[in-house]
Amino acid sequence: MPLSGEAIRLMNYIDDVAVTLRRLLAAAPGLSAEERARVAEHLEQARPSANDVLQALTSR
16 A cells, blocks of 8 residues: 555654654764763653654554
């Protein structure tokens, strides 16, 4: 069964998020310990999280 345009669009969003995460990983070593801690806290508090989305996709 072929994917709908919406499913393909969502997969493209996931690819965009993965690119952003790779950029974060590349930049993290250049941050001070305090900056890493603040960015980590910000990421932990971001909602919805990737886990929230994964749960929504797998729980139906």
